Amino acid sequence: SKSTNRLTDGIGGIFTKRKLDDETLEELEELLIQADLGPAMAARVTGDLAKSRFGKEISPDEVKRFLADEIAKVLAPVARPLVLDGSHKPHVVLVVGVNGTGKTTTIGKYARELRDAGKVVWLAAGDTFRAAAVSQLQIWGERTGAPVVAKETGADAAGLAYEALEKARAAGADVLLIDTAGRLQNKQGLMEELRKIVRVIKKVDPTAPHTTLLTLDATTGQNAHSQVEVFKEMVSVNGLILTKLDGSARGGVLVSLAQKFGLPVHAIGVGEGIDDLRPFDAQSFAASLVGLDEGR
Amino acid sequence: MFDGLTGRLGDIFDRLRRRGALSEEDVGAALREVRVALLEADVALPVVKSFINGVKEKAVGQEVLRSITPGQMVIKIVHDHLVEMLGAESEGINLNAEAPVPVLMLGLQGSGKTTSTAKIARLLKTREKKKVLMASLDTRRPAAQEQLRILGEQVDVATLPIVAGEDPVTIAQRAMRVGRLEGYDVVLLDTAGRLAIDEELMDEVVRIRDVTHPVESLLVVDAMTGQDAVTVATNFNDKVGVTGIVMTRIDGDARGGAALSMRQITGRPIKLLGTGEKIDALEAFHPDRIAGRILGMGDVLSLVEKA
Ligand SMILES: Nc1nc2c(ncn2[C@@H]2O[C@H](COP(=O)(O)OP(=O)(O)OP(=O)(O)O)[C@@H](O)[C@H]2O)c(=O)[nH]1
Ligand SMILES: Nc1nc2c(ncn2[C@@H]2O[C@H](COP(=O)(O)OP(=O)(O)OP(=O)(O)O)[C@@H](O)[C@H]2O)c(=O)[nH]1
Ligand SMILES: [Mg+2]
Ligand SMILES: [Mg+2]
Numbered sequence: 001s002k003s004t005n006r007l008t009d010g011i012g013g014i015f016t017k018r019k020l021d022d023e024t025l026e027e028l029e030e031l032l033i034q035a036d037l038g039p040a041m042a043a044r045v046t047g048d049l050a051k052s053r054f055g056k057e058i059s060p061d062e063v064k065r066f067l068a069d070e071i072a073k074v075l076a077p078v079a080r081p082l083v084l085d086g087s088h089k090p091h092v093v094l095v096v097g098v099n100g101t102g103k104t105t106t107i108g109k110y111a112r113e114l115r116d117a118g119k120v121v122w123l124a125a126g127d128t129f130r131a132a133a134v135s136q137l138q139i140w141g142e143r144t145g146a147p148v149v150a151k152e153t154g155a156d157a158a159g160l161a162y163e164a165l166e167k168a169r170a171a172g173a174d175v176l177l178i179d180t181a182g183r184l185q186n187k188q189g190l191m192e193e194l195r196k197i198v199r200v201i202k203k204v205d206p207t208a209p210h211t212t213l214l215t216l217d218a219t220t221g222q223n224a225h226s227q228v229e230v231f232k233e234m235v236s237v238n239g240l241i242l243t244k245l246d247g248s249a250r251g252g253v254l255v256s257l258a259q260k261f262g263l264p265v266h267a268i269g270v271g272e273g274i275d276d277l278r279p280f281d282a283q284s285f286a287a288s289l290v291g292l293d294e295g296r
Numbered sequence: 297m298f299d300g301l302t303g304r305l306g307d308i309f310d311r312l313r314r315r316g317a318l319s320e321e322d323v324g325a326a327l328r329e330v331r332v333a334l335l336e337a338d339v340a341l342p343v344v345k346s347f348i349n350g351v352k353e354k355a356v357g358q359e360v361l362r363s364i365t366p367g368q369m370v371i372k373i374v375h376d377h378l379v380e381m382l383g384a385e386s387e388g389i390n391l392n393a394e395a396p397v398p399v400l401m402l403g404l405q406g407s408g409k410t411t412s413t414a415k416i417a418r419l420l421k422t423r424e425k426k427k428v429l430m431a432s433l434d435t436r437r438p439a440a441q442e443q444l445r446i447l448g449e450q451v452d453v454a455t456l457p458i459v460a461g462e463d464p465v466t467i468a469q470r471a472m473r474v475g476r477l478e479g480y481d482v483v484l485l486d487t488a489g490r491l492a493i494d495e496e497l498m499d500e501v502v503r504i505r506d507v508t509h510p511v512e513s514l515l516v517v518d519a520m521t522g523q524d525a526v527t528v529a530t531n532f533n534d535k536v537g538v539t540g541i542v543m544t545r546i547d548g549d550a551r552g553g554a555a556l557s558m559r560q561i562t563g564r565p566i567k568l569l570g571t572g573e574k575i576d577a578l579e580a581f582h583p584d585r586i587a588g589r590i591l592g593m594g595d596v597l598s599l600v601e602k603a
Contacts, residue, residue, distance in 0.1 A: 133439075
């Protein structure tokens with residue numbers, strides 16, 4: 001059902017009891033490109049395979065395992081769950097990202113996870129721009145039993161964040177999750193607004209935000225590089241969430257992102273539901289990229 | 297990392313400039329760079345391949361080999377072929393049917409359907425003087441129906457009153473009924489986001505299609521889409537039938553190779569571009585602009601003009 005079928009069929013078809021030659025390597029490279037690894041990363045991974053196995057007999061399974069291992073090696077260092085620092089009351093998590101990537105939904109999912117872990121969770125409806133963004137977060141608040149600090153649409157987002165942090169602190173919250181409006185990384189004015197939110201938060205707690213999460217949509221191709229680069233530069237993003245991995249997109253761009261930026265990938269989104277947040281596991285992500293998880 | 301085609305071809309050009317003419321080998325080398333540039337722009341691999349084949353046929357011709365400035369000729373051929381494959385200038389929304397004309401909005405989660413629905417409603421209202429009704433069939437995402445209602449107020453376009461608990465197919469039927477009874481020209485049907493591989497939700501949208509008979513089924517896709525464009529375009533087109541593409545977030549800095557993929561795989565025109573979050577940020581599609589963007593060369597035209 002997934003695009004990995006294509007990948008699996010491809011590798012299976014190409015490598016049944018065959019010597020690893022230029023043609024098979026090229027086809028393999030193409031399969032990785034189709035998983036969004038990008039042409040450079042796909043060439044690198046395939047090149048590594050060629051270096052150690054060229055001209056040798058190799059089975060489809062060996063190929064897949066080799067590739068998955070290579071990719072997992074790159075990803076393993078970034079597979080780190082979000083850990084709250086108990087000394088912060090609250091630990092402030094600012095959620096940022098491009099429009100529609102899953103910020104609000106991810107906050108809802110985290111609220112559930114953290115509440116289940118016994119934490120006192122507060123939410124801040126920092127998207128004061130998009131129509132019904134406040135209501136959307138409020139519904140997540142109701143679903144998870146987390147109080148939501150909100151103002152009317154059009155209110156100053158930085159002011160709202162300030163107020164939310166003061167309230168959450170007074171209430172003894174363990175964690176405050178701040179939603180923000182989606183913005184494209186090339187919009188300087190909007191990026192400045194985000195910096196203003198950070199500056200204002202620091203007036204309440206100079207160490208906050210403790211985590212700045214960037215949500216990336218797995219459907220996104222190579223533009224994810226620019227997203228990570230700019231958001232990291234502008235608001236010191238220090239964690240990633242990859243959403244919509246339940247779809248046919250594999251999110252292979254994460255491999256070169258991991259290599260280039262080394263930012264921890266705290267979790268993945270695998271659906272629209274409240275329980276659809278999963279830890280990021282380097283091995284299984286890599287396995288799924290090359291189609292090793294098929295038939296399980 | 298994301299060098300435009302000009303950068304990629306730089307070395308080859310230098311060589312050519314010294315020698316003055318293109319060999320078949322040179323064309324091959326240039327096309328390998330074109331391939332990488334397209335892949336970095338997120339054009340889907342199968343589409344890249346057919347593109348390269350098309351360009352090769354043209355580029356190996358006499359014209360290029362004898363050209364005094366063969367490098368620029370290659371770029372011109374690539375650019376022109378891209379423009380050709382991207383299709384004609386904007387065709388507007390087809391309203392050629394008995395009123396109320398149903399228009400179905402389709403796409404993945406978060407692609408920009410609801411925002412685009414309101415933008416199109418505004419366009420039809422102000423430019424074509426149409427009486428437009430919008431209906432949200434999204435009963436799944438929290439506050440989705442409210443979002444469309446608020447946008448309706450912003451653009452002063454009617455939205456179908458929200459009835460709690462109603463399922464999407466029933467809402468669609470009610471929207472068409474209200475559209476008929478109240479004399480609307482167009483009924484825009486905004487649907488919930490769905491994955492191309494979600495059989496259940498794809499079946500649901502097929503049922504919506506079957507009770508409304510949309511004249512336009514517009515696939516709303518994000519300009520940042522990567523290789524998954526293949527699955528999205530194929531599945532939505534095969535299962536529901538797509539009549540046109542709306543590409544959103546073209547105001548970003550993505551190369552937007554998905555435009556070419558969508559166009560090639562569905563064979564349907566790109567009708568409109570979303571150019572911002574604001575409700576008037578909707579523009580006509582111009583293939584030459586998108587071509588320059590995909591190739592990562594704002595300078596393509598000036599370069600070619602010299603050729
Ligand atoms: N299938 C799937 N859908 C998701 C996932 N995460 C979010 N979504 C959906 O993606 C759409 C956008 O999600 P939001 O949480 O509203 O995204 P956002 O980043 O807050 O969007 P803006 O605030 O408009 O920028 C919604 O329809 C969500 O239900 C996921 O992991 N899988
Ligand atoms: N910059 C920019 N943002 C856009 C554009 N179109 C939509 N958006 C934003 O993208 C986000 C998602 O838009 P929606 O219209 O809610 O997307 P949707 O497809 O209806 O989402 P779901 O119903 O959850 O599947 C919002 O933050 C919009 O403001 C565009 O052309 N440019
Ligand atoms: Mg949001
Ligand atoms: Mg919507």
